[in-house]
Amino acid sequence: MMQLTHAEENYLKAIYQLSEAGKKGVSTNDISAEMKTKPASVSDMLRKLGEKEVIEYRKYYGVHITEEGKKFALRTIRKQRLWEVFLVEKLRFAWDEVAEVADELEHVQSTILIQRLDEYLGFPKFDPHGDPIPDEYGDVRSRPRLPINEIDINGTGQIVAVKDSSAAFLRYLDKVGAYIGARIKVLEKVEFDGSIEILVDNKKTIFMSKDVAANILVMV
Amino acid sequence: MMQLTHAEENYLKAIYQLSEAGKKGVSTNDISAEMKTKPASVSDMLRKLGEKEVIEYRKYYGVHITEEGKKFALRTIRKQRLWEVFLVEKLRFAWDEVAEVADELEHVQSTILIQRLDEYLGFPKFDPHGDPIPDEYGDVRSRPRLPINEIDINGTGQIVAVKDSSAAFLRYLDKVGAYIGARIKVLEKVEFDGSIEILVDNKKTIFMSKDVAANILVMV
DNA sequence: ATAGACTTTTAGCCGACACTAAAAAATAAT
DNA sequence: ATTATTTTTTAGTGTCGGCTAAAAGTCTAT
Ligand SMILES: [Mn+2]
Ligand SMILES: [Mn+2]
Ligand SMILES: [Mn+2]
Ligand SMILES: [Mn+2]
Numbered sequence: 001m002m003q004l005t006h007a008e009e010n011y012l013k014a015i016y017q018l019s020e021a022g023k024k025g026v027s028t029n030d031i032s033a034e035m036k037t038k039p040a041s042v043s044d045m046l047r048k049l050g051e052k053e054v055i056e057y058r059k060y061y062g063v064h065i066t067e068e069g070k071k072f073a074l075r076t077i078r079k080q081r082l083w084e085v086f087l088v089e090k091l092r093f094a095w096d097e098v099a100e101v102a103d104e105l106e107h108v109q110s111t112i113l114i115q116r117l118d119e120y121l122g123f124p125k126f127d128p129h130g131d132p133i134p135d136e137y138g139d140v141r142s143r144p145r146l147p148i149n150e151i152d153i154n155g156t157g158q159i160v161a162v163k164d165s166s167a168a169f170l171r172y173l174d175k176v177g178a179y180i181g182a183r184i185k186v187l188e189k190v191e192f193d194g195s196i197e198i199l200v201d202n203k204k205t206i207f208m209s210k211d212v213a214a215n216i217l218v219m220v
Numbered sequence: 221m222m223q224l225t226h227a228e229e230n231y232l233k234a235i236y237q238l239s240e241a242g243k244k245g246v247s248t249n250d251i252s253a254e255m256k257t258k259p260a261s262v263s264d265m266l267r268k269l270g271e272k273e274v275i276e277y278r279k280y281y282g283v284h285i286t287e288e289g290k291k292f293a294l295r296t297i298r299k300q301r302l303w304e305v306f307l308v309e310k311l312r313f314a315w316d317e318v319a320e321v322a323d324e325l326e327h328v329q330s331t332i333l334i335q336r337l338d339e340y341l342g343f344p345k346f347d348p349h350g351d352p353i354p355d356e357y358g359d360v361r362s363r364p365r366l367p368i369n370e371i372d373i374n375g376t377g378q379i380v381a382v383k384d385s386s387a388a389f390l391r392y393l394d395k396v397g398a399y400i401g402a403r404i405k406v407l408e409k410v411e412f413d414g415s416i417e418i419l420v421d422n423k424k425t426i427f428m429s430k431d432v433a434a435n436i437l438v439m440v
Numbered sequence: 441a442t443a444g445a446c447t448t449t450t451a452g453c454c455g456a457c458a459c460t461a462a463a464a465a466a467t468a469a470t
Numbered sequence: 471a472t473t474a475t476t477t478t479t480t481a482g483t484g485t486c487g488g489c490t491a492a493a494a495g496t497c498t499a500t
Contacts, residue, residue, distance in 0.1 A: 091336040104328045116311040
């Protein structure tokens with residue numbers, strides 16, 4: 001079984017996630033932005049990933065991830081999310097503090113380590129941001145979910161995930177009192193700017209911009 | 221604060237441990253053997269570590285670690301040993317299975333991670349091999365200890381550590397029933413070859429070669 | 441259809457960390 | 471005190487993963 005370097009794992013994970021979001025081919029510039037490296041560096045990496053057949057690479061036309069590539073990406077994502085659960089559940093990290101550390105931990109090579117960690121954590125199905133944790137075969141049991149701004153007025157649901165996991169956004173959610181698991185009801189949608197008022201746990205109302213609403217995912 | 225790469229951390233840890241064992245200057249060949257790299261690679265690394273002032277390097281005359289270097293080495297060792305405790309205590313790894321994984325985990329950069337891990341493990345003072353875990357200031361509370369072959373006949377003590385942490389040696393100890401914490405009594409020392417018979421926990425006798433005995437450390 | 445703008449790739453460079461082969465220094469043996 | 475042996479360093483190479491500058495390809499607007 002061919003091996004990927006840390007850098008290759010990071011790129012492949014980014015490519016997988018970008019292609020999940022956008023569906024079609026992922027551009028060099030997109031990857032460059034996501035990875036905070038220069039487009040020239042991305043081109044070079046794409047060549048290498050292409051040679052390893054984890055992506056299909058047509059010069060100038062973006063990339064598609066292969067089935068083999070998906071397996072690798074999902075393995076890394078599984079590791080990342082299990083470590084995130086560990087950091088939050090066991091080491092009392094806040095959900096906005098886990099990204100950097102998990103991004104390192106995900107590269108530790110040991111099948112048994114991950115199996116044991118999974119078991120130790122009680123086989124969690126979702127990470128602290130509500131993202132599904134692939135099983136060891138790469139199967140992802142994803143929940144149907146909608147951004148709040150697509151919920152009808154008076155519609156209800158439960159917050160199950162966030163689309164943006166940046167520390168800034170997560171801390172904002174903490175501040176206003178939105179969290180994974182919260183039951184919400186859409187009270188009002190302002191036509192003018194798309195901003196939204198929701199009721200949280202039948203107790204507290206929160207006003208949020210359309211931008212914020214679009215990054216909170218709800219299961220109806 | 222200057223930063224060390226993974227490779228530099230590994231070399232520095234090896235240099236620290238070799239100099240603790242042997243007391244005087246550490247040779248290029250020693251490091252090469254320990255790190256399983258070629259002497260030429262070691263020379264190059266020594267030059268770099270010398271520039272970073274974590275070692276004192278006189279060409280052709282081996283190296284000495286500096287105070288600054290000790291701090292770095294002890295920090296890495298602390299991380300390694302805390303992770304070893306985690307793997308054994310929480311993830312049910314055997315004591316001969318932790319080396320490789322801990323050798324990767326020790327490089328994860330996060331002060332808070334290590335503090336929290338330490339706390340989560342209950343501030344352990346020793347790792348699964350009986351080696352002391354430096355505190356966050358680099359202080360090591362080491363126990364006075366002797367290899368079994370230096371104990372007088374009829375002398376008693378408690379196994380507190382092993383000098384050799386190779387999987388082969390540790391599995392051998394498992395097989396014969398020697399373990400950290402066991403109470404022992406030296407029953408016989410064969411003059412001819414230095415082999416030794418000990419009584420473990422007032423129950424079981426074990427014969428061992430001098431070589432084995434020299435790698436089991438006892439607190440009297 | 442062509443010019444201009446934007447995107448992407450190529451070419452060349454650099455630092456980190458391995459290696460081999462050869463030179464140089466230190467140490468051991470005669 | 472030479473010579474031989476061993477240890478260590480230097481010189482040169484290669485891979486990995488980043489960079490900048492320049493070239494080349496694609497897309498857009500007139
Ligand atoms: Mn990563
Ligand atoms: Mn997450
Ligand atoms: Mn290591
Ligand atoms: Mn240990």
